[in-house]
Amino acid sequence: MSETPETAPPVITARNLTVRYTLGHGLFGRKTHLDAVDNISLSIARGSFFGLVGESGSGKTTLGRALLHAAPISDGEVIYADEEVRYDLRKIGKPELKDYRKRAQMIFQDPYAALSPRMTVRDIIAEPLEVMGLTKSRAETDARVREIAAKCRLNLEHLRRFPHAFSGGQRQRISIARALVSGPRFIVADEAVAALDVSIQADVLNLLKTIQRDMGISFLFISHDLSVVAHVCDHVAVMYLGQLVETAPTRALFARPRHPYTSALLSAIPSLDPDAPKTAEKLEGEIPSPTNPPPGCKFNTRCRFARPECRQSAPALRELASGHRVACHFAEEFDFSRAPQRAAAAPA
Amino acid sequence: MSDALISVRDLTIRFRTDEGLITAVEKVSFDIAPGEILGLVGESGSGKSVTAKSLMRLNGENTVYDPESRITLNVPGETPLEVLSLRRERDMIAIRGGAISMIFQEPMASFAPAITVGRQMVEQLLIHTSLTEAEARELSIEMLARVGIPEPARRFDQYAFEFSGGMRQRAMIAMALSTRPRLLIADEPTTALDVTIQAQVIDLMKDLVAEFGMAILFITHDLGVIAQTADRVAVMYLGRIVETGSVRQVIRAPAHPYTRGLLDALPKLDDLDAELTPIPGDIPSPLNRPSGCVFHTRCPQMIAGVCEGRVPGYTRLGDGHDVACHLYTEQAMEAAR
Structure with a gap:
């Protein structure tokens, strides 16, 4: 696992970002709102592999989309900056947005739904080039498609085939090639390996890491699978009900989570060791409805340490150690250091 | 084993399709005792779900069971029932929701x-x-x-x-x-759930086994879930069981190169620096089943001249730990020499 230098300038900076959806009218014409992303501030360093985890309904996908200007930014700001340009996404104009689409791309979860069954692999990968007018001739497009396909370890003889002929892993490599073809500097990968078998998942993860290293692309890697995130990401942010509860360098987070929610998430991962001690902490209940979040700390309804203060005031995200930020009133009191798990025996 | 609740012997399942007869499951045998949890692990396309559905005769009309296939349901105190001999729909009530229930991935x-x-x-x-x-x-x-x-x-x-x-x-x-039910078939019951909810459902299922004494056939691709729930595990690849044993035997001392490959590909929280090693290649199409050992096209330890020619039999490695791999038959032959 490579650590990104803390000094790298950010590719994405979000400040007090809120994505709010109006859900129609309640009693007496009162509007109800849903803050899918609620006042989030974070920055993603250039060239880093930034993990975003949380349960379904926590707002991970909405945050990823807001950073791509694909979900409405209701409040706060998002700044994108690379070596050439700097965009304020809330004020971005049409021509700049067109340019931003080239620089920021997305990879989706389901490689079966993401590829048109009626287009050949070559046409699927070439489409962004043609739509964005990035190449001048068919020969240039073909050269670019072959270059990217080779990078994604696709068999060039397969370019004339249709997606149905490919397995899940191969399709995901096609999706990745399509995302890479416009030469992006930032990619949001939303559950990009969740639909794949473990044997193929490892292959796609290794490919994404190679792309990050060789091409210097920054990733926001959204996943519900903490062990995958632990392996590929250099920095992790944990979301709960639209807010960041903890963010830290991967090693620091997994060695010593400081938020009770992060700790509960980690202890819920089934261990490969059949004799592992039964996890002491279990998260009761489910994530509350985001239309009606609990007052105070949003996690207080499921937190085994909740005190009266937690129901009254919402904790701010504050820095406990270098790069390790946590939103909990009592974070100093908790030590969730994980005793090293007994390793599952190596193959005989 | 005579005390098995359900006993599957030489189960071979084929489907009639436009492209001809496709083999989905080949010579699969296993027993589940009352109160036992058997984990069935494998990639998509390995035949896990087809095997499970055959216990309730839920596969489609184009299904062909080979004549030597046997599925015997042996509820204590009742006459043993040959599941594959049932002909009439109304007789199926005994296995569909009667002695056997099933839960699915997508509720x-x-x-x-x-x-x-x-x-x-x-x-x-x-x-x-x-x-x-x-x-x-x-x-x-x-x-x-x-x-x-x-x-x-x-x-x-x-x-x-x-x-x-x-x-x-x-x-x-x-x-x-x-x-x-005497047997619960759980087909990826926690795959669509968040880890926190998954942990709750796993605990619930284990409590219920203890309380009701039923057996579970637990199908999943997640070895961590298997390690935390099952007593025994059977690893399937392309329609065949390649390794079976107690959870400790299979996870601590995986013998088949495919089982090892699955474990090596898994990200482990206690070793963040470990390389993730994918199993090379993709699972072959069932239309194009490899000859000999079905895994030989992807196996890093393939023995040329042996693995592509002959289907490996089972070698017993320990109490109840069986592996179908030529590496072990060859070793046994050399030891005998």
């Missing part, structure tokens, strides 16, 4: 959207038990409470879409267990 697909959850629970109880409507209602509400659904009496009258994902999965478990 929304298992509930009719326009009938309340309670109505569906009562309906199946009326079919499979001699309870009156009022008793069935009472038992259903009790089961909903048992799986940890708050306000079960109110939830009873709601529709599946009014439940959250985790709650739907619990309701499906409650429904499947209310008829007191």
Whole structure:
């Protein structure tokens, strides 16, 4: 696992970002709102592999989309900056947005739904080039498609085939090639390996890491699978009900989570060791409805340490150690250091 | 084993398709004892679900079972039942929701959207038990409470879409267990759930095994889930069981190169620096089944001249730990020399 230098300038900076959806009218014409992303501030360093985890309904996908200007930014700001340009996404104009689409791309979860069954692999990968007018001739497009396909370890003889002929892993490599073809500097990968078998998942993860290293692309890697995130990401942010509860360098987070929610998430991962001690902490209940979040700390309804203060005031995200930020009133009191798990025996 | 609740022998399942006869499962044998949890692991396309569905005869009309295939259901105190010999639909009631129940990955697909959850629970109880409507209602509400659904009496009258994902999965478990089946088939029951909810559902299922003494066939691709739930595990690849043994044997000392490959590909939280090693290549199409050992096209330890020619038999490595791999038959032959 490579650590990104803390000094790298950010590719994405979000400040007090809120994505709010109006859900129609309640009693007496009162509007109800849903803050899918609620006042989030974070920055993603250039060239880093930034993990975003949380349960379904926590707002991970909405945050990823807001950073791509694909979900409405209701409040706060998002700044994108690379070596050439700097965009304020809330004020971005049409021509700049067109340019931003080239620089920021997305990879989706389901490689079966993401590829048109009626287009050949070559046409699927070439489409962004043609739509964005990035190449001048068919020969240039073909050269670019072959270059990217080779990078994604696709068999060039397969370019004339249709997606149905490919397995899940191969399709995901096609999706990745399509995302890479416009030469992006930032990619949001939303559950990009969740639909794949473990044997193929490892292959796609290794490919994404190679792309990050060789091409210097920054990733926001959204996943519900903490062990995958632990392996590929250099920095992790944990979301709960639209807010960041903890963010830290991967090693620091997994060695010593400081938020009770992060700790509960980690202890819920089934261990490969059949004799592992039964996890002491279990998260009761489910994530509350985001239309009606609990007052105070949003996690207080499921937190085994909740005190009266937690129901009254919402904790701010504050820095406990270098790069390790946590939103909990009592974070100093908790030590969730994980005793090293007994390793599952190596193959005989 | 004579005390097995269900005994599967030489199960071979083929499907008639436009492209010809496709083999989905080949010579699969296993037993499940009462109160035992058997984990069935494998990639998509390995034949896990087809195997499980055959126990309830739920595969489509184009299914062909080879004549030597046997599935025997042996409920203590009842006459053994040959599942594959059942011909009439009404005889299937004994295995569909009677002695065997099944829960699926996607609970929304298992509930009719326009009938309340309670109505569906009562309906199946009326079919499979001699309870009156009022008793069935009472038992259903009790089961909903048992799986940890708050306000079960109110939830009873709601529709599946009014439940959250985790709650739907619990309701499906409650429904499947209310008829007191001897065998529960759980096909990826936690795959669509968040880890926190998955942990709750796993604990719930283990409690219920202890309480009701039923057996579970637990299908999953997640070895961590298997390690935490199952007693024994069978690893499937392209329609064949390549390794079977106790969970400790298979996870601590995996013998088959495929089982090792699965474990090496898994990200482990206690070793963040370990390389993730994918199994090379993709699972071959069932239309194009490799000759000999089905895994030889992807196997890093393939023995040229042996693996592509002959199907490996099972070698016993320890008490109940069997592997189908030429590496072990070759070793055995060399040791004998």
